[in-house]
Amino acid sequence: MTDPKRAAGVPATAPATAIAAATAPAGSIYDLGYRHYNGKRNGRGYAMWSLFVESFRGVWGLGRPMTAKAAPFILAGLYALPAVVQLAFSSVFAQRIAAGDQLQLLNYHNYFADFYFLAFLFCVAQAPELVCRDQRYHVLPLYFTRAMGRMTYAVARLGSLALSLFILLAAPALALFVGDVLMQSDAFKAVGDELPKALPSIPATALVAAGLASLSLAISSFSPRRAYSAIGIVAYILLMEAIPAALYSIGQTGGGSWTDKLFVFTPVTSLIGATYWFFGQPLDPQDFAGSLTSGTYLVASIGSIVVATAVLVYRYRRVPA
Amino acid sequence: MSEVAPVGLIAAFMEISRVTLRQLLGRRRTLLLILLSALPVLLAVAFRAAGETEVERFTRRIFDTITMTILMPLVAILFGSGAFGAEIDDGTVVYLLAKPVPRWIVIAAKAITALAMAILLTGSSTVLAGIIDMAPAGSDGVSATMAQLLAVVVGSACYVSLFLAVSLFTRRALVLGIGYMLVWEGALSFMLPGIANLSIRQYALGASTAVYKLPLQEVRLSAETALLLAGVLVVSALVLATWKLMRFELPGGSD
Numbered sequence: 001m002t003d004p005k006r007a008a009g010v011p012a013t014a015p016a017t018a019i020a021a022a023t024a025p026a027g028s029i030y031d032l033g034y035r036h037y038n039g040k041r042n043g044r045g046y047a048m049w050s051l052f053v054e055s056f057r058g059v060w061g062l063g064r065p066m067t068a069k070a071a072p073f074i075l076a077g078l079y080a081l082p083a084v085v086q087l088a089f090s091s092v093f094a095q096r097i098a099a100g101d102q103l104q105l106l107n108y109h110n111y112f113a114d115f116y117f118l119a120f121l122f123c124v125a126q127a128p129e130l131v132c133r134d135q136r137y138h139v140l141p142l143y144f145t146r147a148m149g150r151m152t153y154a155v156a157r158l159g160s161l162a163l164s165l166f167i168l169l170a171a172p173a174l175a176l177f178v179g180d181v182l183m184q185s186d187a188f189k190a191v192g193d194e195l196p197k198a199l200p201s202i203p204a205t206a207l208v209a210a211g212l213a214s215l216s217l218a219i220s221s222f223s224p225r226r227a228y229s230a231i232g233i234v235a236y237i238l239l240m241e242a243i244p245a246a247l248y249s250i251g252q253t254g255g256g257s258w259t260d261k262l263f264v265f266t267p268v269t270s271l272i273g274a275t276y277w278f279f280g281q282p283l284d285p286q287d288f289a290g291s292l293t294s295g296t297y298l299v300a301s302i303g304s305i306v307v308a309t310a311v312l313v314y315r316y317r318r319v320p321a
Numbered sequence: 322m323s324e325v326a327p328v329g330l331i332a333a334f335m336e337i338s339r340v341t342l343r344q345l346l347g348r349r350r351t352l353l354l355i356l357l358s359a360l361p362v363l364l365a366v367a368f369r370a371a372g373e374t375e376v377e378r379f380t381r382r383i384f385d386t387i388t389m390t391i392l393m394p395l396v397a398i399l400f401g402s403g404a405f406g407a408e409i410d411d412g413t414v415v416y417l418l419a420k421p422v423p424r425w426i427v428i429a430a431k432a433i434t435a436l437a438m439a440i441l442l443t444g445s446s447t448v449l450a451g452i453i454d455m456a457p458a459g460s461d462g463v464s465a466t467m468a469q470l471l472a473v474v475v476g477s478a479c480y481v482s483l484f485l486a487v488s489l490f491t492r493r494a495l496v497l498g499i500g501y502m503l504v505w506e507g508a509l510s511f512m513l514p515g516i517a518n519l520s521i522r523q524y525a526l527g528a529s530t531a532v533y534k535l536p537l538q539e540v541r542l543s544a545e546t547a548l549l550l551a552g553v554l555v556v557s558a559l560v561l562a563t564w565k566l567m568r569f570e571l572p573g574g575s576d
């Protein structure tokens with residue numbers, strides 16, 4: 001312990017004045033003059049870390065009753081299910097491939113495109129969980145008067161949701177990787193072959209997690225009721241998918257060729273398009289109308305993350321505490 | 322239980338629906354919902370301006386993708402689960418249950434008010450959008466609009482009564498409703514056509530064929546079947562809700 005007071009020979013029981021407490025760095029602990037606090041002050045970083053850990057546990061319902069765990073674990077399980085099934089039957093597939101069958105196996109690059117609605121549902125269920133109740137029960141002042149600032153609060157919450165989504169999205173990629181390695185006879189060579197195909201999953205998954213987390217948390221922070229936040233997320237995402245598609249369809253026949261540029265505003269389609277960029281795969285013309293490239297979608301997704309994060313931070317600078 | 326005079330029942334009904342109305346309509350929330358319902362109308366204006374006035378394009382691009390899959394389910398789920406949800410969340414359901422009013426009156430008042438609100442929002446949006454875009458299509462356009470209105474009414478009735486019942490069993494009725502809408506109606510009914518008999522969207526679209534055959538390929542039920550199944554769903558959901566409300570236990574503790 002290198003407490004400066006102790007080092008200077010001041011008795012540990014020396015009364016710390018209220019002024020000393022007020023001028024102490026970031027970790028302010030209110031001294032009402034009854035019982036003094038002489039312990040370690042962990043400061044802002046530690047407060048942020050604590051909130052981050054608590055939020056992460058909250059997203060998954062850890063340390064809470066089973067009912068709180070149901071939604072996140074069921075959704076994450078369903079999202080990973082197809083990949084896990086492929087892993088479980090990898091030996092069967094391996095025999096079929098050895099026998100010369102052409103199999104339609106799940107791929108890293110279009111897994112999110114196929115099953116995104118489960119990840120989306122995860123956001124709808126869990127993002128309001130993180131931010132709404134603090135506003136509803138007016139406990140935000142308790143956070144904001146301590147070492148925790150408004151921005152720190154927003155960033156910690158966002159980080160925990162993004163990490164949770166990253167885990168949800170990365171689990172099936174890992175299962176696919178293990179499955180594909182097991183399907184081949186030479187495991188060491190298989191790892192070498194698979195890694196270049198699998199590695200782009202990491203940045204792609206990080207981008208998708210950040211995109212979904214920032215958007216859904218920014219929307220949920222505007223309502224103290226979880227129900228309305230959930231409706232807000234669904235309405236925003238579905239409408240922003242449907243409106244550009246509708247306008248594009250009139251643009252095609254009505255002569256407005258610029259209307260395909262509107263697809264940069266689609267939240268999920270942009271994220272899917274951006275993941276294709278990491279894998280270097282061509283966009284599937286069935287899912288992607290118009291002339292936009294995956295690079296454009298990547299820029300659109302990053303822009304959406306920046307805007308949504310800014311909106312979230314702005315909201316927490318203004319929210320009445 | 323002592324007999325309540327019919328006049329008393331009507332008064333109770335009116336009072337409960339008045340209270341429900343006020344719970345469902347917050348200021349900002351109502352504004353957002355009106356904006357949401359204005360979207361099909363705005364898109365219809367855009368379509369009209371671009372000269373896209375055929376019944377088929379409108380039905381597919383606006384009615385099917387926006388009104389039927391997003392607007393109608395969202396509004397109906399919100400109102401259906403909110404009719405009791407707000408009372409249970411705030412604890413005011415105690416006052417409702419303490420009154421000597423038959424429970425079925427409470428359910429009926431809540432359900433009818435929520436349904437009326439949902440139809441007012443989505444129905445008017447459907448009719449306006451239909452008239453704006455499909456007026457040049459003549460009588461076809463008019464009957465298509467009527468068919469779409471019927472679909473919206475049937476769909477709203479099913480969603481409102483189903484999720485009103487669900488909201489008495491769980492506090493997460495709204496998230497369940499959104500899950501149903503996205504997973505069951507959105508993903509599974511495309512993959513498994515056999516679900517048609519268990520899909521509110523199919524009931525609504527099927528019922529609309531009684532007025533006019535909308536140019537959508539995936540209408541799988543006849544008008545009679547659809548209306549019958551929708552009726553069974555609405556009645557059984559409301560009966561279930563009444564049964565649950567008669568033995569409703571006040572949730573203890575926090576959320």
